[in-house]
Protein backbone atom coordinates (compact mmCIF):
# COMPACT_ATOMS: atom_id res chain seq x y z
CA UNK A 1 0.00 0.00 0.00
CA UNK A 2 1.41 3.34 -1.03
CA UNK A 3 -0.11 6.23 0.87
CA UNK A 4 0.41 9.87 0.08
CA UNK A 5 -0.82 12.19 2.82
CA UNK A 6 -1.30 15.88 1.96
CA UNK A 7 -0.45 17.95 4.99
CA UNK A 8 -0.84 21.66 5.54
CA UNK A 9 0.83 23.96 8.01
CA UNK A 10 -1.72 26.21 9.69
CA UNK A 11 -1.66 28.86 12.41
CA UNK A 12 -2.55 27.61 15.87
CA UNK A 13 -6.12 28.80 16.45
CA UNK A 14 -5.46 28.83 20.18
CA UNK A 15 -2.78 31.52 19.84
CA UNK A 16 -3.97 35.05 20.56
CA UNK A 17 -4.93 36.97 17.45
CA UNK A 18 -5.41 40.64 16.75
CA UNK A 19 -7.02 42.49 13.93
CA UNK A 20 -5.43 45.79 12.91
CA UNK A 21 -7.03 47.79 10.12
CA UNK A 22 -8.62 44.68 8.72
CA UNK A 23 -5.36 42.72 8.74
CA UNK A 24 -4.82 39.66 10.85
CA UNK A 25 -1.86 39.91 13.21
CA UNK A 26 -0.86 36.51 14.51
CA UNK A 27 2.15 34.87 16.01
CA UNK A 28 3.92 33.35 13.00
CA UNK A 29 5.94 31.19 15.36
CA UNK A 30 2.87 29.27 16.35
CA UNK A 31 2.33 27.19 13.24
CA UNK A 32 1.12 23.63 13.57
CA UNK A 33 0.23 20.54 11.57
CA UNK A 34 -3.46 20.85 10.62
CA UNK A 35 -5.31 18.64 13.14
CA UNK A 36 -7.30 16.85 10.43
CA UNK A 37 -4.10 16.10 8.50
CA UNK A 38 -2.54 14.73 11.69
CA UNK A 39 -5.43 12.26 11.82
CA UNK A 40 -4.85 11.40 8.16
CA UNK A 41 -1.17 10.69 8.88
CA UNK A 42 -2.05 8.61 11.95
CA UNK A 43 -4.52 6.45 10.05
CA UNK A 44 -2.10 5.87 7.18
CA UNK A 45 0.51 4.75 9.71
CA UNK A 46 -1.95 2.38 11.38
CA UNK A 47 -2.85 0.79 8.02
CA UNK A 48 0.80 0.56 7.03
CA UNK A 49 1.63 -1.12 10.32
CA UNK A 50 -1.15 -3.66 9.73
CA UNK A 51 -0.71 -4.30 6.01
CA UNK A 52 2.73 -3.04 5.06
CA UNK A 53 3.58 -0.34 2.57
CA UNK A 54 4.84 3.20 2.63
CA UNK A 55 3.58 6.56 3.87
CA UNK A 56 4.82 9.67 2.11
CA UNK A 57 3.71 13.16 3.10
CA UNK A 58 3.42 16.15 0.75
CA UNK A 59 3.13 19.77 1.72
CA UNK A 60 2.90 22.91 -0.39
CA UNK A 61 4.19 26.12 1.14
CA UNK A 62 7.18 28.30 1.97
CA UNK A 63 10.32 26.89 3.61
CA UNK A 64 8.77 27.25 7.04
CA UNK A 65 6.48 24.26 6.33
CA UNK A 66 9.44 21.90 6.60
CA UNK A 67 9.02 22.10 10.41
CA UNK A 68 5.54 20.65 10.02
CA UNK A 69 6.81 18.04 7.57
CA UNK A 70 9.39 16.97 10.19
CA UNK A 71 6.59 16.51 12.68
CA UNK A 72 4.83 14.06 10.33
CA UNK A 73 8.11 12.25 9.73
CA UNK A 74 8.64 12.07 13.49
CA UNK A 75 5.19 10.51 13.83
CA UNK A 76 6.44 7.76 11.53
CA UNK A 77 5.93 8.76 7.88
CA UNK A 78 8.69 7.29 5.71
CA UNK A 79 9.52 10.22 3.46
CA UNK A 80 8.38 13.63 2.39
CA UNK A 81 8.01 16.05 -0.47
CA UNK A 82 8.09 19.78 0.04
CA UNK A 83 6.61 21.74 -2.85
CA UNK A 84 8.09 25.15 -2.44
CA UNK A 85 6.19 28.43 -2.79
CA UNK A 86 7.54 31.88 -2.08
CA UNK A 87 5.14 32.43 0.80
CA UNK A 88 4.38 35.93 -0.51
CA UNK A 89 0.76 35.11 -1.19
CA UNK A 90 -1.87 33.09 0.66
CA UNK A 91 -3.59 30.79 -1.80
CA UNK A 92 -7.09 29.37 -1.81
CA UNK A 93 -7.98 25.67 -1.79
CA UNK A 94 -8.34 25.58 -5.58
CA UNK A 95 -4.81 26.85 -6.08
CA UNK A 96 -3.31 24.29 -3.72
CA UNK A 97 -5.40 21.56 -5.39
CA UNK A 98 -4.07 22.65 -8.79
CA UNK A 99 -0.47 22.46 -7.56
CA UNK A 100 -1.02 19.09 -5.88
CA UNK A 101 -2.75 17.70 -8.99
CA UNK A 102 0.30 18.61 -11.09
CA UNK A 103 2.52 16.82 -8.60
CA UNK A 104 0.41 13.65 -8.57
CA UNK A 105 -0.02 13.52 -12.36
CA UNK A 106 2.81 11.05 -12.90
CA UNK A 107 2.86 9.36 -9.49
CA UNK A 108 1.72 5.89 -8.55
CA UNK A 109 -0.13 5.24 -5.35
CA UNK A 110 -3.01 3.39 -3.78
CA UNK A 111 -4.45 6.13 -1.58
CA UNK A 112 -4.13 9.90 -1.34
CA UNK A 113 -5.24 11.03 2.07
CA UNK A 114 -6.16 14.62 2.98
CA UNK A 115 -7.66 16.38 5.95
CA UNK A 116 -11.36 17.10 5.69
CA UNK A 117 -10.64 20.77 6.09
CA UNK A 118 -8.00 23.27 7.10
CA UNK A 119 -8.43 24.06 10.74
CA UNK A 120 -7.86 27.80 10.23
CA UNK A 121 -10.12 28.44 7.24
CA UNK A 122 -12.54 25.50 7.48
CA UNK A 123 -12.72 25.55 3.67
CA UNK A 124 -12.98 21.78 3.19
CA UNK A 125 -12.53 21.95 -0.56
CA UNK A 126 -9.01 20.95 -1.63
CA UNK A 127 -9.52 17.20 -1.09
CA UNK A 128 -12.49 16.68 -3.39
CA UNK A 129 -11.03 19.17 -5.90
CA UNK A 130 -7.89 17.09 -6.10
CA UNK A 131 -9.91 13.89 -6.52
CA UNK A 132 -11.85 15.44 -9.39
CA UNK A 133 -8.72 16.77 -11.09
CA UNK A 134 -7.08 13.34 -10.85
CA UNK A 135 -10.33 11.59 -11.74
CA UNK A 136 -10.19 9.42 -8.60
CA UNK A 137 -13.09 7.88 -6.71
CA UNK A 138 -13.20 9.52 -3.30
CA UNK A 139 -14.97 9.85 0.02
CA UNK A 140 -14.88 12.81 2.41
CA UNK A 141 -15.28 13.23 6.15
CA UNK A 142 -13.99 9.76 6.93
CA UNK A 143 -14.20 8.67 10.55
CA UNK A 144 -12.78 5.20 9.96
CA UNK A 145 -10.61 3.40 7.38
CA UNK A 146 -10.08 -0.30 6.84
CA UNK A 147 -8.59 -2.52 4.18
CA UNK A 148 -10.79 -5.28 2.76
CA UNK A 149 -8.72 -7.33 0.29
CA UNK A 150 -8.00 -4.74 -2.40
CA UNK A 151 -10.60 -2.16 -1.33
CA UNK A 152 -10.30 0.74 1.02
CA UNK A 153 -13.41 0.70 3.18
CA UNK A 154 -14.31 4.16 4.39
CA UNK A 155 -16.77 4.94 7.12
CA UNK A 156 -17.88 8.52 6.50
CA UNK A 157 -20.08 10.72 8.62
CA UNK A 158 -23.02 11.81 6.50
CA UNK A 159 -25.84 14.16 7.39
CA UNK A 160 -27.69 11.72 9.57
CA UNK A 161 -26.03 8.35 9.46
CA UNK A 162 -22.66 6.86 8.72
CA UNK A 163 -22.06 5.58 5.22
CA UNK A 164 -19.77 2.64 4.58
CA UNK A 165 -18.14 3.03 1.19
CA UNK A 166 -15.82 0.69 -0.68
CA UNK A 167 -13.21 2.43 -2.83
CA UNK A 168 -10.95 0.70 -5.37
CA UNK A 169 -7.33 1.77 -5.57
CA UNK A 170 -6.19 4.37 -6.49
CA UNK A 171 -8.56 6.59 -4.55
CA UNK A 172 -8.68 9.67 -2.36
CA UNK A 173 -10.10 10.10 1.10
CA UNK A 174 -10.44 13.11 3.42
CA UNK A 175 -10.17 12.49 7.14
CA UNK A 176 -11.99 13.82 10.19
CA UNK A 177 -10.22 14.11 13.52
CA UNK A 178 -12.98 11.86 14.86
CA UNK A 179 -11.03 9.01 13.28
CA UNK A 180 -8.31 8.59 15.86
CA UNK A 181 -6.00 10.28 18.33
CA UNK A 182 -2.80 11.11 16.47
CA UNK A 183 0.32 9.80 18.20
CA UNK A 184 2.73 12.23 19.84
CA UNK A 185 6.17 11.76 18.26
CA UNK A 186 8.57 9.90 20.52
CA UNK A 187 12.11 11.11 21.13
CA UNK A 188 13.35 8.29 18.93
CA UNK A 189 10.88 9.30 16.24
CA UNK A 190 12.14 12.87 16.37
CA UNK A 191 15.76 11.75 16.06
CA UNK A 192 14.95 9.44 13.15
CA UNK A 193 12.94 12.10 11.35
CA UNK A 194 16.10 14.15 10.83
CA UNK A 195 17.56 11.40 8.67
CA UNK A 196 14.47 10.66 6.64
CA UNK A 197 14.41 11.79 3.02
CA UNK A 198 12.71 15.09 2.21
CA UNK A 199 12.65 16.09 -1.43
CA UNK A 200 12.22 19.75 -2.31
CA UNK A 201 10.38 20.52 -5.54
CA UNK A 202 10.11 23.93 -7.14
CA UNK A 203 6.86 24.97 -8.71
CA UNK A 204 8.64 25.61 -12.01
CA UNK A 205 9.60 21.95 -12.22
CA UNK A 206 5.90 21.14 -12.13
CA UNK A 207 5.41 23.52 -15.02
CA UNK A 208 3.82 26.17 -12.80
CA UNK A 209 4.79 29.84 -12.91
CA UNK A 210 3.96 31.21 -9.49
CA UNK A 211 3.46 34.74 -10.79
CA UNK A 212 0.70 33.44 -13.03
CA UNK A 213 -1.31 31.72 -10.34
CA UNK A 214 -4.46 33.79 -10.04
CA UNK A 215 -6.83 32.48 -7.41
CA UNK A 216 -10.51 33.12 -8.14
CA UNK A 217 -11.19 33.90 -4.51
CA UNK A 218 -9.35 36.20 -2.17
CA UNK A 219 -9.60 37.36 1.42
CA UNK A 220 -9.94 41.15 1.50
CA UNK A 221 -9.86 41.62 5.27
CA UNK A 222 -10.76 40.38 8.70
CA UNK A 223 -13.13 41.61 11.35
CA UNK A 224 -14.26 40.78 14.85
CA UNK A 225 -17.41 38.75 15.16
CA UNK A 226 -20.28 40.65 16.66
CA UNK A 227 -19.66 39.37 20.17
CA UNK A 228 -22.02 37.93 22.74
CA UNK A 229 -22.05 39.63 26.10
CA UNK A 230 -22.00 37.37 29.13
CA UNK A 231 -25.45 37.48 30.71
CA UNK A 232 -26.57 36.72 34.23
CA UNK A 233 -24.62 34.23 36.33
CA UNK A 234 -26.17 32.39 39.25
CA UNK A 235 -24.37 30.88 42.20
CA UNK A 236 -25.96 29.37 45.27
CA UNK A 237 -28.49 26.70 46.15
CA UNK A 238 -29.32 24.36 43.24
CA UNK A 239 -33.09 24.48 43.85
CA UNK A 240 -33.12 28.25 43.94
CA UNK A 241 -31.00 28.65 40.79
CA UNK A 242 -33.09 26.06 38.96
CA UNK A 243 -36.28 27.91 39.82
CA UNK A 244 -34.91 31.34 38.93
CA UNK A 245 -33.49 30.33 35.57
CA UNK A 246 -36.53 28.28 34.56
CA UNK A 247 -38.71 31.31 35.30
CA UNK A 248 -36.45 33.67 33.33
CA UNK A 249 -36.38 31.32 30.34
CA UNK A 250 -40.14 31.29 30.36
CA UNK A 251 -40.96 34.91 31.14
CA UNK A 252 -37.92 36.92 30.03
CA UNK A 253 -36.42 34.93 27.18
CA UNK A 254 -39.68 33.34 26.04
CA UNK A 255 -38.06 30.15 24.88
CA UNK A 256 -39.89 27.47 26.84
CA UNK B 257 -30.10 39.44 -16.04
CA UNK B 258 -28.42 36.45 -14.56
CA UNK B 259 -29.57 33.47 -12.56
CA UNK B 260 -29.19 32.73 -8.89
CA UNK B 261 -29.81 29.02 -8.52
CA UNK B 262 -30.47 27.41 -5.13
CA UNK B 263 -30.06 23.73 -4.44
CA UNK B 264 -32.95 22.32 -2.41
CA UNK B 265 -31.59 19.63 -0.12
CA UNK B 266 -33.84 16.73 0.82
CA UNK B 267 -33.13 14.66 3.88
CA UNK B 268 -35.29 11.88 5.33
CA UNK B 269 -38.19 12.80 3.09
CA UNK B 270 -38.16 16.49 4.02
CA UNK B 271 -36.75 19.67 2.59
CA UNK B 272 -33.89 20.93 4.73
CA UNK B 273 -34.89 24.23 6.23
CA UNK B 274 -31.40 25.57 5.67
CA UNK B 275 -31.83 25.29 1.90
CA UNK B 276 -35.07 27.30 2.08
CA UNK B 277 -33.14 29.90 4.08
CA UNK B 278 -30.67 30.09 1.20
CA UNK B 279 -33.49 30.31 -1.34
CA UNK B 280 -35.12 33.12 0.67
CA UNK B 281 -31.86 35.05 0.56
CA UNK B 282 -31.30 34.40 -3.15
CA UNK B 283 -34.84 35.55 -3.89
CA UNK B 284 -34.15 38.80 -2.08
CA UNK B 285 -30.86 39.32 -3.94
CA UNK B 286 -32.55 38.55 -7.24
CA UNK B 287 -35.35 41.04 -6.60
CA UNK B 288 -32.97 43.76 -5.51
CA UNK B 289 -30.70 43.32 -8.50
CA UNK B 290 -33.08 42.36 -11.28
CA UNK B 291 -31.94 38.75 -11.52
CA UNK B 292 -33.83 35.45 -11.62
CA UNK B 293 -34.18 33.22 -8.56
CA UNK B 294 -34.35 29.55 -9.53
CA UNK B 295 -34.15 26.29 -7.63
CA UNK B 296 -33.19 22.70 -8.32
CA UNK B 297 -34.36 19.55 -6.59
CA UNK B 298 -32.38 16.37 -7.14
CA UNK B 299 -34.02 13.41 -5.48
CA UNK B 300 -35.62 10.04 -6.11
CA UNK B 301 -38.99 11.79 -5.63
CA UNK B 302 -38.04 15.33 -6.61
CA UNK B 303 -41.48 16.35 -7.86
CA UNK B 304 -43.02 15.80 -4.41
CA UNK B 305 -41.30 18.91 -3.13
CA UNK B 306 -42.10 21.35 -5.92
CA UNK B 307 -45.13 22.96 -4.26
CA UNK B 308 -43.26 23.79 -1.10
CA UNK B 309 -40.40 25.33 -3.07
CA UNK B 310 -42.87 27.50 -4.99
CA UNK B 311 -43.84 29.25 -1.79
CA UNK B 312 -40.30 30.55 -1.30
CA UNK B 313 -40.14 32.50 -4.51
CA UNK B 314 -38.34 30.36 -7.09
CA UNK B 315 -39.39 31.47 -10.57
CA UNK B 316 -38.20 28.30 -12.21
CA UNK B 317 -37.80 24.94 -10.52
CA UNK B 318 -35.67 22.24 -12.07
CA UNK B 319 -36.31 18.68 -10.99
CA UNK B 320 -34.10 15.70 -11.57
CA UNK B 321 -35.49 12.36 -10.53
CA UNK B 322 -33.78 9.01 -10.33
CA UNK B 323 -33.80 6.15 -7.83
CA UNK B 324 -30.03 6.47 -7.56
CA UNK B 325 -30.51 9.62 -5.49
CA UNK B 326 -32.16 7.66 -2.66
CA UNK B 327 -28.85 7.51 -0.86
CA UNK B 328 -26.03 10.00 -0.97
CA UNK B 329 -23.35 8.97 -3.48
CA UNK B 330 -20.97 11.55 -4.84
CA UNK B 331 -20.40 10.16 -8.34
CA UNK B 332 -24.00 10.36 -9.62
CA UNK B 333 -24.58 13.60 -7.72
CA UNK B 334 -21.62 15.27 -9.37
CA UNK B 335 -22.85 14.20 -12.75
CA UNK B 336 -26.30 15.53 -11.90
CA UNK B 337 -25.03 18.89 -10.69
CA UNK B 338 -22.82 19.31 -13.74
CA UNK B 339 -25.83 18.71 -15.97
CA UNK B 340 -27.95 21.18 -13.99
CA UNK B 341 -25.26 23.83 -14.36
CA UNK B 342 -25.13 23.34 -18.11
CA UNK B 343 -28.92 23.60 -18.31
CA UNK B 344 -29.49 26.52 -15.92
CA UNK B 345 -26.21 28.34 -16.47
CA UNK B 346 -26.33 30.05 -13.09
CA UNK B 347 -24.09 32.97 -12.21
CA UNK B 348 -24.41 31.92 -8.57
CA UNK B 349 -25.24 28.39 -7.46
CA UNK B 350 -26.03 28.43 -3.73
CA UNK B 351 -26.20 25.48 -1.36
CA UNK B 352 -27.00 24.88 2.27
CA UNK B 353 -23.81 23.68 3.91
CA UNK B 354 -24.85 20.10 4.67
CA UNK B 355 -22.51 17.11 4.83
CA UNK B 356 -23.75 16.09 1.38
CA UNK B 357 -22.87 19.51 0.01
CA UNK B 358 -19.45 19.42 1.64
CA UNK B 359 -18.83 16.07 -0.04
CA UNK B 360 -19.19 17.42 -3.57
CA UNK B 361 -18.69 21.19 -3.54
CA UNK B 362 -14.96 21.20 -4.24
CA UNK B 363 -15.24 18.49 -6.88
CA UNK B 364 -18.08 20.33 -8.63
CA UNK B 365 -16.09 23.56 -8.65
CA UNK B 366 -13.10 21.74 -10.14
CA UNK B 367 -15.32 19.97 -12.66
CA UNK B 368 -16.95 23.22 -13.83
CA UNK B 369 -13.88 25.39 -13.34
CA UNK B 370 -16.05 27.63 -11.16
CA UNK B 371 -15.04 29.78 -8.20
CA UNK B 372 -16.23 28.50 -4.85
CA UNK B 373 -16.70 29.82 -1.31
CA UNK B 374 -17.74 27.34 1.33
CA UNK B 375 -19.52 27.71 4.65
CA UNK B 376 -20.22 31.44 4.47
CA UNK B 377 -22.40 33.18 7.04
CA UNK B 378 -23.55 35.85 4.56
CA UNK B 379 -23.03 36.78 0.93
CA UNK B 380 -23.91 39.56 -1.45
CA UNK B 381 -23.57 40.29 -5.15
CA UNK B 382 -20.77 42.58 -6.30
CA UNK B 383 -19.57 43.57 -9.73
CA UNK B 384 -18.43 40.37 -11.46
CA UNK B 385 -18.88 38.12 -8.48
CA UNK B 386 -19.87 37.84 -4.86
CA UNK B 387 -18.57 39.04 -1.53
CA UNK B 388 -19.01 36.93 1.57
CA UNK B 389 -18.23 36.71 5.24
CA UNK B 390 -16.73 33.47 6.48
CA UNK B 391 -16.10 32.49 10.09
CA UNK B 392 -12.41 31.50 10.34
CA UNK B 393 -9.88 30.58 13.05
CA UNK B 394 -12.39 28.21 14.67
CA UNK B 395 -15.06 30.90 14.12
CA UNK B 396 -13.24 33.33 16.41
CA UNK B 397 -13.25 35.99 13.68
CA UNK B 398 -14.79 36.69 10.28
CA UNK B 399 -12.96 37.00 7.01
CA UNK B 400 -14.28 39.15 4.19
CA UNK B 401 -13.84 37.20 1.02
CA UNK B 402 -14.54 37.81 -2.65
CA UNK B 403 -15.00 35.45 -5.54
CA UNK B 404 -14.84 36.66 -9.11
CA UNK B 405 -15.95 34.40 -11.92
CA UNK B 406 -18.73 33.78 -14.41
CA UNK B 407 -19.93 30.92 -12.27
CA UNK B 408 -19.65 30.89 -8.52
CA UNK B 409 -20.60 28.16 -6.07
CA UNK B 410 -21.36 29.18 -2.51
CA UNK B 411 -22.46 27.16 0.53
CA UNK B 412 -24.19 28.86 3.44
CA UNK B 413 -24.17 27.89 7.13
CA UNK B 414 -27.55 26.92 8.53
CA UNK B 415 -29.34 29.66 10.43
CA UNK B 416 -27.68 32.46 8.45
CA UNK B 417 -30.91 33.78 6.94
CA UNK B 418 -34.58 33.91 7.91
CA UNK B 419 -37.22 32.09 5.93
CA UNK B 420 -39.31 34.46 3.81
CA UNK B 421 -42.43 33.08 2.17
CA UNK B 422 -43.06 34.52 -1.25
CA UNK B 423 -45.59 32.51 -3.25
CA UNK B 424 -44.58 32.47 -6.91
CA UNK B 425 -46.06 30.79 -9.92
CA UNK B 426 -42.99 28.87 -10.92
CA UNK B 427 -42.28 27.10 -14.16
CA UNK B 428 -41.25 23.49 -13.51
CA UNK B 429 -38.63 21.96 -15.77
CA UNK B 430 -37.70 18.32 -15.56
CA UNK B 431 -34.13 17.50 -16.53
CA UNK B 432 -33.55 13.95 -17.73
CA UNK B 433 -31.00 11.97 -15.88
CA UNK B 434 -29.64 8.55 -16.45
CA UNK B 435 -26.82 6.85 -14.72
CA UNK B 436 -25.24 3.57 -15.53
CA UNK B 437 -24.49 1.96 -12.18
CA UNK B 438 -21.65 0.01 -13.71
CA UNK B 439 -19.85 3.38 -13.96
CA UNK B 440 -19.74 3.46 -10.18
CA UNK B 441 -16.29 2.84 -8.81
CA UNK B 442 -17.18 3.67 -5.26
CA UNK B 443 -19.79 1.35 -3.80
CA UNK B 444 -22.09 2.18 -0.93
CA UNK B 445 -22.05 -0.90 1.24
CA UNK B 446 -24.15 0.07 4.20
CA UNK B 447 -25.69 2.97 6.07
CA UNK B 448 -25.51 2.87 9.84
CA UNK B 449 -27.88 4.65 12.15
CA UNK B 450 -29.68 6.63 9.49
CA UNK B 451 -32.09 8.66 11.53
CA UNK B 452 -35.72 7.66 11.71
CA UNK B 453 -37.52 10.18 13.85
CA UNK B 454 -34.41 11.73 15.38
CA UNK B 455 -34.44 15.50 15.58
CA UNK B 456 -32.27 17.19 12.96
CA UNK B 457 -29.93 19.31 15.06
CA UNK B 458 -29.32 21.87 12.34
CA UNK B 459 -33.04 22.66 12.44
CA UNK B 460 -33.87 22.08 16.12
CA UNK B 461 -35.54 24.91 18.05
CA UNK B 462 -34.14 23.66 21.34
CA UNK B 463 -30.95 21.71 21.96
CA UNK B 464 -29.73 20.10 25.14
CA UNK B 465 -26.00 19.45 24.77
CA UNK B 466 -23.96 17.24 27.04
CA UNK B 467 -20.22 17.39 27.73
CA UNK B 468 -17.63 15.47 29.69
CA UNK B 469 -19.22 16.61 32.95
CA UNK B 470 -22.29 14.47 32.14
CA UNK B 471 -20.55 11.37 30.89
CA UNK B 472 -21.88 8.70 33.26
CA UNK B 473 -25.22 6.95 33.08
CA UNK B 474 -26.89 9.17 35.63
CA UNK B 475 -25.76 12.24 33.68
CA UNK B 476 -27.06 10.77 30.42
CA UNK B 477 -30.42 9.96 32.04
CA UNK B 478 -30.77 13.52 33.26
CA UNK B 479 -29.90 14.85 29.79
CA UNK B 480 -32.52 12.58 28.19
CA UNK B 481 -35.12 13.61 30.71
CA UNK B 482 -34.46 17.32 30.21
CA UNK B 483 -34.60 16.91 26.44
CA UNK B 484 -37.89 15.03 26.76
CA UNK B 485 -39.49 17.77 28.82
CA UNK B 486 -38.44 20.44 26.34
CA UNK B 487 -38.98 18.40 23.16
CA UNK B 488 -35.36 19.18 22.45
CA UNK B 489 -32.73 17.61 20.22
CA UNK B 490 -29.72 16.17 22.01
CA UNK B 491 -26.23 17.28 21.07
CA UNK B 492 -22.79 16.57 22.47
CA UNK B 493 -19.30 17.91 22.79
CA UNK B 494 -16.39 16.06 21.28
CA UNK B 495 -15.45 14.69 24.69
CA UNK B 496 -18.54 12.47 24.58
CA UNK B 497 -18.57 11.53 20.89
CA UNK B 498 -14.87 10.68 21.08
CA UNK B 499 -15.45 8.46 24.10
CA UNK B 500 -18.18 6.64 22.17
CA UNK B 501 -20.80 7.69 24.70
CA UNK B 502 -22.77 9.70 22.17
CA UNK B 503 -23.33 9.09 18.47
CA UNK B 504 -20.79 10.97 16.31
CA UNK B 505 -23.61 12.61 14.36
CA UNK B 506 -24.53 14.53 17.53
CA UNK B 507 -21.23 16.38 17.78
CA UNK B 508 -21.63 20.15 17.71
CA UNK B 509 -18.74 22.40 16.76
CA UNK B 510 -15.96 22.85 14.25
CA UNK B 511 -15.68 19.15 13.40
CA UNK B 512 -19.34 18.54 14.12
CA UNK B 513 -22.46 20.43 13.19
CA UNK B 514 -23.26 24.13 13.20
CA UNK B 515 -26.55 24.81 14.97
CA UNK B 516 -28.65 27.88 15.63
CA UNK B 517 -31.56 26.99 17.92
CA UNK B 518 -33.69 29.39 19.94
CA UNK B 519 -32.43 27.76 23.13
CA UNK B 520 -29.13 25.93 23.71
CA UNK B 521 -28.47 24.36 27.08
CA UNK B 522 -24.81 23.39 27.55
CA UNK B 523 -24.38 20.93 30.40
CA UNK B 524 -20.93 20.00 31.69
CA UNK B 525 -19.31 21.59 28.64
CA UNK B 526 -16.27 23.81 29.18
CA UNK B 527 -16.79 25.97 26.09
CA UNK B 528 -13.64 25.28 24.04
CA UNK B 529 -13.49 27.51 20.95
CA UNK B 530 -14.03 24.51 18.70
CA UNK B 531 -17.30 23.72 20.44
CA UNK B 532 -18.41 27.34 20.56
CA UNK B 533 -17.74 27.53 16.81
CA UNK B 534 -20.83 25.40 16.29
CA UNK B 535 -23.28 26.97 18.71
CA UNK B 536 -22.45 30.64 19.22
CA UNK B 537 -25.34 31.63 16.94
CA UNK B 538 -27.93 30.17 19.28
CA UNK B 539 -30.43 32.81 20.36
CA UNK B 540 -30.40 32.04 24.07
CA UNK B 541 -27.60 30.08 25.73
CA UNK B 542 -27.85 28.46 29.14
CA UNK B 543 -24.75 26.93 30.70
CA UNK B 544 -24.59 24.61 33.68
CA UNK B 545 -21.04 24.06 34.88
CA UNK B 546 -19.44 23.62 38.28
CA UNK B 547 -16.38 25.66 37.35
CA UNK B 548 -17.21 29.40 37.69
CA UNK B 549 -14.32 30.21 35.34
CA UNK B 550 -15.40 27.89 32.53
CA UNK B 551 -15.21 29.83 29.23
CA UNK B 552 -18.78 28.80 28.36
CA UNK B 553 -20.00 31.41 30.87
CA UNK B 554 -18.50 34.16 28.71
CA UNK B 555 -21.15 33.53 26.07
CA UNK B 556 -24.02 32.25 28.21
CA UNK B 557 -27.09 34.41 28.70
CA UNK B 558 -27.96 32.45 31.82
CA UNK B 559 -25.09 30.76 33.62
CA UNK B 560 -25.68 28.36 36.48
CA UNK B 561 -22.57 27.65 38.51
CA UNK B 562 -23.18 24.30 40.11
CA UNK B 563 -23.02 20.54 40.02
CA UNK B 564 -25.22 19.34 37.20
CA UNK B 565 -26.31 16.31 39.21
CA UNK B 566 -27.77 18.66 41.82
CA UNK B 567 -29.06 21.38 39.50
CA UNK B 568 -30.75 19.29 36.82
CA UNK B 569 -33.35 17.42 38.93
CA UNK B 570 -35.01 20.60 40.28
CA UNK B 571 -34.50 22.35 36.92
CA UNK B 572 -36.36 19.53 35.14
CA UNK B 573 -39.17 19.74 37.73
CA UNK B 574 -39.53 23.51 37.28
CA UNK B 575 -39.62 23.20 33.50
CA UNK B 576 -42.21 20.42 33.73
CA UNK B 577 -44.44 22.75 35.73
CA UNK B 578 -44.07 25.52 33.18
CA UNK B 579 -44.68 23.22 30.23
CA UNK B 580 -47.89 21.88 31.75
Ligand SMILES: Cc1cc2nc3c(=O)[nH]c(=O)nc-3n(C[C@H](O)[C@H](O)[C@H](O)COP(=O)(O)OP(=O)(O)OC[C@H]3O[C@@H](n4cnc5c(N)ncnc54)[C@H](O)[C@@H]3O)c2cc1C
Pocket residue numbers: 035036119177466467468469470492493494495496507508509510511512513523524525526527528529530531534544545546547550562563564565
Ligand atom coordinates in the same frame (compact mmCIF):
# COMPACT_ATOMS: atom_id res chain seq x y z
C1 LIG C 1 -9.57 20.70 15.06
C2 LIG C 1 -10.44 20.47 16.26
C3 LIG C 1 -11.80 20.36 16.09
C4 LIG C 1 -12.65 20.19 17.18
N1 LIG C 1 -14.00 20.11 16.96
C5 LIG C 1 -14.84 20.01 18.03
C6 LIG C 1 -16.26 19.97 17.85
O1 LIG C 1 -16.78 19.99 16.73
N2 LIG C 1 -17.04 19.91 18.95
C7 LIG C 1 -16.51 19.88 20.23
O2 LIG C 1 -17.29 19.86 21.20
N3 LIG C 1 -15.19 19.88 20.41
C8 LIG C 1 -14.33 19.94 19.36
N4 LIG C 1 -12.98 19.93 19.57
C9 LIG C 1 -12.48 19.61 20.95
C10 LIG C 1 -12.51 20.81 21.88
O3 LIG C 1 -11.30 21.51 21.77
C11 LIG C 1 -12.67 20.33 23.37
O4 LIG C 1 -11.66 19.40 23.66
C12 LIG C 1 -14.03 19.70 23.67
O5 LIG C 1 -15.07 20.54 23.22
C13 LIG C 1 -14.16 19.49 25.19
O6 LIG C 1 -15.39 18.90 25.52
P1 LIG C 1 -16.06 19.18 26.94
O7 LIG C 1 -16.33 20.63 27.10
O8 LIG C 1 -17.20 18.25 27.06
O9 LIG C 1 -14.96 18.66 27.94
P2 LIG C 1 -14.05 19.45 28.96
O10 LIG C 1 -13.33 20.55 28.29
O11 LIG C 1 -13.27 18.43 29.70
O12 LIG C 1 -15.10 20.14 29.94
C14 LIG C 1 -15.90 19.46 30.85
C15 LIG C 1 -16.59 20.52 31.70
O13 LIG C 1 -17.54 19.90 32.54
C16 LIG C 1 -17.52 20.54 33.80
N5 LIG C 1 -18.02 19.59 34.79
C17 LIG C 1 -17.44 18.42 35.19
N6 LIG C 1 -18.21 17.81 36.10
C18 LIG C 1 -19.31 18.58 36.28
C19 LIG C 1 -20.47 18.48 37.11
N7 LIG C 1 -20.66 17.43 37.93
N8 LIG C 1 -21.38 19.47 37.04
C20 LIG C 1 -21.20 20.55 36.23
N9 LIG C 1 -20.12 20.69 35.43
C21 LIG C 1 -19.18 19.72 35.45
C22 LIG C 1 -16.07 20.96 34.01
O14 LIG C 1 -16.02 22.06 34.90
C23 LIG C 1 -15.65 21.31 32.60
O15 LIG C 1 -15.82 22.70 32.34
C24 LIG C 1 -12.10 20.09 18.50
C25 LIG C 1 -10.72 20.19 18.67
C26 LIG C 1 -9.88 20.37 17.58
C27 LIG C 1 -8.41 20.48 17.80
Ligand SMILES: Nc1ncnc2c1ncn2[C@@H]1O[C@H](COP(=O)(O)O)[C@@H](O)[C@H]1O
Pocket residue numbers: 006007008009034036037058059060061093096113114115116117118121122123124125126127
Ligand atom coordinates in the same frame (compact mmCIF):
# COMPACT_ATOMS: atom_id res chain seq x y z
N1 LIG D 1 -0.73 23.74 1.01
C1 LIG D 1 -1.14 22.46 1.15
N2 LIG D 1 -0.23 21.45 1.17
C2 LIG D 1 -0.64 20.17 1.32
N3 LIG D 1 -1.92 19.81 1.47
C3 LIG D 1 -2.86 20.77 1.46
C4 LIG D 1 -2.53 22.13 1.29
N4 LIG D 1 -3.68 22.86 1.33
C5 LIG D 1 -4.68 21.97 1.51
N5 LIG D 1 -4.20 20.71 1.61
C6 LIG D 1 -4.97 19.47 1.87
O1 LIG D 1 -6.34 19.73 1.62
C7 LIG D 1 -7.10 19.59 2.82
C8 LIG D 1 -8.30 20.51 2.84
O2 LIG D 1 -7.92 21.83 2.60
P1 LIG D 1 -8.92 23.08 2.59
O3 LIG D 1 -9.64 23.11 1.32
O4 LIG D 1 -7.97 24.23 2.75
O5 LIG D 1 -9.82 22.96 3.80
C9 LIG D 1 -6.10 19.76 3.93
O6 LIG D 1 -6.51 19.14 5.12
C10 LIG D 1 -4.85 19.10 3.32
O7 LIG D 1 -4.93 17.69 3.42
